[in-house]
Amino acid sequence: xxxxxxxxxxxxxxxxxxxxxxxxxxxxxxxxxxxxxxxxxxxxxxxxxxxxxxxxxxxxxxxxxxxxxxxxxxxxxxxxxxxxxxxxxxxxxxxxxxxxxxxxxxxxxxxxxxxxxxxxxxxxxxxxxxxx
Numbered sequence: 001x002x003x004x005x006x007x008x009x010x011x012x013x014x015x016x017x018x019x020x021x022x023x024x025x026x027x028x029x030x031x032x033x034x035x036x037x038x039x040x041x042x043x044x045x046x047x048x049x050x051x052x053x054x055x056x057x058x059x060x061x062x063x064x065x066x067x068x069x070x071x072x073x074x075x076x077x078x079x080x081x082x083x084x085x086x087x088x089x090x091x092x093x094x095x096x097x098x099x100x101x102x103x104x105x106x107x108x109x110x111x112x113x114x115x116x117x118x119x120x121x122x123x124x125x126x127x128x129x130x131x132x
């Protein structure tokens with residue numbers, strides 16, 4: 001006789017919702033990056049250094065509308081709660097966070113001072129998450 005485990009509450013757990021939202025967000029951001037660059041294999045980079053090198057420098061695009069004062073631009077695995085992930089997902093879906101092509105002058109200004117677009121450097125161990 002086999003025993004089956006059924007959840008008393010069929011709702012996904014908080015942790016499962018965090019994982020699902022993070023996955024949806026990574027997928028959406030990757031698709032938006034592929035769309036604007038025309039590169040089907042374009043990869044979003046979530047650490048400050050890798051984002052500047054592998055997204056901004058390579059493709060001459062940047063994220064506009066990211067709520068840096070609320071959520072630093074960093075690996076989504078390090079975003080501390082579901083509400084923040086849901087906020088990001090909703091804003092990407094609504095188009096209030098988006099990728100935008102930048103001119104050479106905008107790129108030069110961003111390289112000279114990236115803080116307005118990526119936030120201040122944090123004293124943290126940066127972990128990269130490659131979105132495949």
